[in-house]
Amino acid sequence: MPKEELIGGALWDQYSRKVAERMDNPKNRGELTEEDAQRLGGKLVVADHGAESCGDAVRLFWVVDPAGVILAARFKSFGCGTAIASSDMMSDLCVGRTVDQAAKITNIDVEAALRDTKDVPAVPPQKMHCSVMAYDVIKKAVARYKGVDLSALETEVIVCECGRVSLGTIVDAIRLNDLKTVEDITHYTKAGAFCKSCIAPGGHEKREHYLVDILRDTRAAMEKERAPQGPQGFAALTPVARIKELERVLDEHVRPMLASDGGGLELVDVREKDGAFEVFIRYRGACMGCPSAGHGTLMGIETALREALDPKIVVIPS
Amino acid sequence: MERIYLDNNATTLADPKVKAAMEPYLCDRYGNPNSLHSFGTEVHPDLRTAMNRLYRGLNADDEDDILVTSCATESNNTVLKGVFFDLLRGGEKDHIITTSVEHPCVANTCRFLAGQGVKLTVLPVDKDACVSADAVREALTDRTALVSVMWANNETGVLFPVAEIARLCRERGVLFHTDAVQAIGKVPVDLRAVPVDFLSLSAHKFHGPKGVGALFVRRGLKLSPLLHGGEQMGGRRAGTLNVAGIVGMGLAMELAVDHLAFEDTEVRRLRDRLEDALLRIGDVLVVGRRELRVPNTVFISVRGVEGEALLWDLNKAGIAASTGSACASESLEANPVLKAIGAGPELAHTGIRLSLSRFTTEAEIDFTTKTFTEAVARLRAISASY
Incomplete structure (x- = not known):
């Protein structure tokens, strides 16, 4: 593991300067009221989001003009410093965008905007989670503005919210x-x-x-x-597909075993004869000339292929 | 910027006297005490003095053993794993009792032993963040090998009824261990009055150096060592003696015991002054009754203000405290003590611990009160839940 992890406790060391500044002085903190909306000539939108596991809660205020452009954004947040910094940056990113554009802002955009340099993350990995709240509350505001259900805005199933x-x-x-x-x-x-x-x-x-x-x-x-669908499965395959299957089973079950003794094998051909499958192989490395190559090893290879693919396989060394 | 250190339950300033006492053992008197030559033997008198100070500090009997270890984590591991090898692995006994608010070095070691097949009872704490002797009594079985209950809790400062639990265990023939890391130097720890079998401590919690601790083992008790090796510590704990550390810990113990009255009056007065001022902020909650706590600790939850954010503001003003908030931990896991005392999500994310020492001044407390109050006002103005 990295030396930093052995030392530990470096949470705050990993916050960007921008995160620290916005924790100290979030310029978009506060509320917007109906009067603000009237004064600016838009409609007030208020959305709440709570992340139960974090105990975090955020409220987002927008004033949206008749063309759907967000004229102003403010937030209030009960959350750790990085949640506050993320909400503050998120509010900045909303202003000047249309509601549809804002709907596309993700927590990753927020984090990227909080970076001091392009390739250094603004927060340590586990704190990416705090920026997710900023994304969630935008979605709620969009749903509120459009008067639709939140689920109407979900286009894909997100498994990892921090990394989307x-x-x-x-x-x-x-x-x-x-x-x-x-x-x-x-x-x-x-x-x-x-x-x-x-x-x-x-x-x-x-x-x-x-x-x-x-x-x-x-x-x-x-x-x-x-997996082939029983014996018929292997029999039903095209010759090329049969070779692919044989190669797969040899790779998984046979070659590692041979390699551990310095040996190997090559698949030469497979032919159908009297309802059986003749599989021609050529030994390589230490297997060549090994006494077991014609007996125990050969039977082992045959058993592996029969169990995995078809009981009518016969292995023939050449 | 002048900084203020109110995180003394995490670690403490080494007393300058302790530092001075340790210095000769690095470059001057650096011999290995197990050597036969003069470099080794010349440190013996000072080691003896240090050990005497440790024994006196705990009021231990000469027949008891105080093993010097590297820290309380090692001491706690030694007891739990030693008892596992001595009594549990062979099936003589099958059960350990502990509490839900132990330090991770006890809690996680117990969990490890449970994975080895040991039956584990983890006693919950009550609304005062405490465990009663009755709860221990009810959990005891004929097959209980060990009860492990801390003397005082690191987060809340709450004192546990260890004397009562120790006597109960003695009556029932069950071994009793206590992690006294947060008690030494804060309250009297008299091992002739309190019949514990094993007790762990760490020097850096009472103005000694880091990297040295001790394990008290009651006279005659068997305990397989955790560290096998040379014959140091009578074969009970191998490893070259940390001479500077032992000398430092001995003096730190003596100074801590000498300051117990000061701790009980002056440190308590400053803690109460701070606590009273913080209570006046309103909508705050202090965990644990004051008379049940060590004199230096206050654990306070501020409604509507997340712990890491408050800690950030305090740190900006040069004040060091600690938070149990999940948001400030590597794993985002809620603080186990807060979970254990049944704290709702709100409390689990707002707890701040302030812990004083005998070096804390009244001016520092008053500055902290002012800063804390301002930070709460700022964060409550931002808060969506207040």
């Missing part, structure tokens, strides 16, 4: 990269890298989807798709 990683992105990453662990998912997609609530039940807040479940279900679906 969707269910679709995570499933695609697992499938395309053949990911096998939650750490892999985090590495590829950033999901789970922040407050960690979405990794497994029991974290900071309750979530609808957890990475452990998504990984398990996606892997199970992948296995099912890949």
Whole structure:
């Protein structure tokens, strides 16, 4: 782990200067009233959002002109310093945008705006969570302004709110990269890298989807798709697909075993003969000339292929 | 900027006298006390003095053992894991009783042992953030090996009825351990009056150095060591003796005991002055009854003001305090003590701990009161929940 983690306690060291300034002096704090709205020539919109697990609560005030442009934004927040700084920046980002444009502002935009330099995060990973509240309250304000239900605005299922990683992105990453662990998912997609609530039940807040479940279900679906449907399955495959399947089983179950003794094998061909499948292989490395290559090892290879693919497989070394 | 340190339950300033006493043992008298030559033997008299100060400070009997360790975390681990190896692993006993507000070094070690098959009873605290001897009595079984209850709580300062619990355990033939880290130097700890079997302490909590602590083991008690190795500490705790640390801890103990009356009068007066002033802010809640607490601690929750935000404002003004707010922890986990005392989400996110020492001055307390009050006003003006 990084040395910083061994020392620990560096929460405040990792806040950007902009975060600190806005914690000290949030310029958009406060309220907007009906009088303000009248004076500015717009409509007042007030939205509340509470994050129960954080004990945090934020209230957002907008004045929106008849063309849908946000003329002014203010907030009030019960929350930690980073929640205050995020709300303050979020209010800045709303002003001058239309409600539809504001609806597209995410917590990631807020965090990016709070950075001092482009590639240094404004807050430590677990505090990304505090900026999510800023995103949620905008969504509520948009729903309030449009008079629609909040769910009408949800276009995708977000699993990791801190990093705004969707269910679709995570499933695609697992499938395309053949990911096998939650750490892999985090590495590829950033999901789970922040407050960690979405990794497994029991974290900071309750979530609808957890990475452990998504990984398990996606892997199970992948296995099912890949596994031949019984003996007919292998028999029904095209010759090219048969070779692919054989290569897969050899990679997973046979080659690692041979490699541990310095050996290897090559798949040469597969032919159908009298209802059986003749699989021709060529030994490599230490397997060449090994006495077991014609007996125990050969039977091991045959058993692995028969169990995984088809009982009528015969392995023939050449 | 002059800074004010009100986080003395986390760690303390080493008393300058302690620092002066330790200095010769780094470059001058650096011998290993287990060596036979003069470099080793010349430090023996000072080690003896330091150990005598420790024994006197706890009013321990010469036949009792006070093992020097690296910290209270090590002392607590030694007791819990030693009892596991001695009584629990072989199946002679199967049960440990502890409380829901122990320091992580007790709580997480107990959890680890539960994973090894030990039955664990975790006693909840009442509305005063305290555990009664009756609750311990009801949890005891014939198969209980150990009861571990802290002497005073680190977050709230609440004192536990350890004398009563120790006597109860003695009657029932059950071993009793107490983590006294937050009690030493704040209230009298007299081990002839209180029949504990094991007691843990850490020097840096009472103006001694970091990296040295102690474990009291009642005379004749068996306890497998945590650290095996050389024959230091009579074979009960291996590792080259931390001579400077032991000398520092010995003197710190003597000074702490000498200042107990001062702690009970002057430190208490300043704490009460601070607490009364903060209570006048309104819509605040102090955890634990005053007469049940150590004299230096106040744990206060301010409605509508999140703990980390308040801590930030105090720190800006140079005041060091601590918060139990989940938002200020690495894991975003709510403070276990606050969860344990049944604090609602509001309290769990607003708690601030201020802990004084004998070096705290009245001017510091008054400046803190003023700053704290202003910070609350600023944050309540921003707050959406106030």
